[in-house]
Amino acid sequence: MPRIISAPGVPTLEDVAKLAGVSRATVSRVVNAAPLVAEATVTAVQRAIDELGYQPNRAARALVTRHTGVVAVLVVETDDLVFRDPYFPQAYHGALQAFQELDTQVVRAMARPGEKPTAMVRYLESGHLDGAIVLSHHGPELAQAMEASRQPVVFVGNPEVDGVCFVDLDNRQAARTATEHLIAGGSRKIATIAGPQDMVSGRHRLEGFVQAMTAAGLDPTWQVEGDYSGASGHRVAELLDKHPDLDGLFVANDLMAIGAISVLRDNGRLVPDDVRLVGVDNSESAAQVSPQLTSMTNSSDEHTRIAGEMLKKLMSGVRPEPLTVVLPSELVIRESA
Amino acid sequence: MPRIISAPGVPTLEDVAKLAGVSRATVSRVVNAAPLVAEATVTAVQRAIDELGYQPNRAARALVTRHTGVVAVLVVETDDLVFRDPYFPQAYHGALQAFQELDTQVVRAMARPGEKPTAMVRYLESGHLDGAIVLSHHGPELAQAMEASRQPVVFVGNPEVDGVCFVDLDNRQAARTATEHLIAGGSRKIATIAGPQDMVSGRHRLEGFVQAMTAAGLDPTWQVEGDYSGASGHRVAELLDKHPDLDGLFVANDLMAIGAISVLRDNGRLVPDDVRLVGVDNSESAAQVSPQLTSMTNSSDEHTRIAGEMLKKLMSGVRPEPLTVVLPSELVIRESA
DNA sequence: GTGAAAGCGCTAACAA
């Protein structure tokens, strides 16, 4: 016989039903805003719910619906970078916004770049998750594996895999606009500290630089490659060695730009008087350093917010339209150029 | 009659049991590392688990155990600050570390400072959570309400409520050490940009400053109050007006210190030549700005990591010992003092 | 050491 453990614990559907004088099913319908419930019943149930302070049990619901109410923001980076680069918290924040009205929890998951895609795919498929937003800019393997898993996933950053949803910055345009600004301001001997060429964003930003330089009839070959870290901005020293007459610099992100400025200063070059300089990301620190950095916007929270909207569509079985979103970047002029 | 939906979906305990030739209960015991299972059985079950790639269903488990496997990091701040101040992502990271070996998800929850404590307490009690780490520095109301709810909660930052677990920086000592460093370096006319006096940390840091000044026989009354924002660092201008001979400055956090430096520069004061300056937080940007900031450590990730350890104890019904942890702060000397 | 069986709180056919 059913043993009723009517402990004075948290109220259940059963309790509400009893108090409202209806069946569990009816209460369930009210809670889930199902149609075909009489107006009067709804209010009666509603009152019972309020009175008891009833809240549906997530686990029980998940068990039967097979939806967990959890989505993940999966970041494929080293711990270190993730909590040192403001890009990530900002990105997480955007995802939070997208799911805030839904009763959905957004968890953060971390994966090391070297990790086997299978480990992450397994996490996705473990049934703990309804879907994921993936922040990764490390080659297409992961995206391919995830796409194959048929779980709802949206990438931030072009993974270069057909059929995969993604949101990305128009990196070529960003680099072009930045470089054109340098040219328009009178710089002619312009170099670039490029991003890592094993990342799409790094390649595209370099392409944009070359496009703009070529279009202006200037020499686009003054290049060094960085890895987006502040330290790699110091490689500007090599450019300076080879091209002491350097008067403009497009740096593929703000962190490297800040690193570059200090090296320029150590070499007696003033920014913007001797060398004019534009970065990318329009990060917080761009406005804090001296001289303040002219930079291209790269609003990570907006990217993930849009990715979140796409993910919601995907999770409800709707194919998002369009499947990929590429957002423009805007020039923010400050002191450095 | 029981309809077996043996869909080719994810494997269940049942599937594992069948394959291993044992009962569900036995598999459950193996999965949960319960004692009293024959060695041979364990290995057989283990093999079946591996073969099927079985993963326990969280929802089903939560339903029966009444544990959700979810803890929250509850941040009581405006959205804005939360994703602009590196303190928070770092803090979150620490919590992640504390729970990483457990199969526990760490979610972030946000609450606006003005919000009614009841809303947060209700969230705590909703049964969606096993416990929470609360980052709040806005008065004791919330802590009182939470303490009353008897849910496992650990605060980061002294909530000033008896019996509540918390981890905090030794703010008085931090301020004292910083001020003593200024004095030891030769500064005598020292002012402070204090933190907000409605926060414990703000009050304690001011107290520490006053203690050190008084102990050295110096005038501790050169004070303005900021709100920890970069903009409020500009209030150094007021100090400069009243005390043009200012030669030292203790600023209650780095953000304000950075704001102060730019105003000092605009007023023709060089750091550290004319005014020596120490901040608190030892933030990333402290090392990035020019001149680099001398600062007191305030390792938020360590705080939350320790808070996480305490929370684990609390959740397993053990009273953590000690109940409150106050961590020392260390001086990191850079260019500004 | 192991199995049988009950039941956690909920949703979703199906009946009425």
Added chain:
DNA sequence: TTGTTAGCGCTTTCAC
């Protein structure tokens, strides 16, 4: 429009 009922996958007494 509402109630009845059968499970979702798991843990946990209680027998054996």
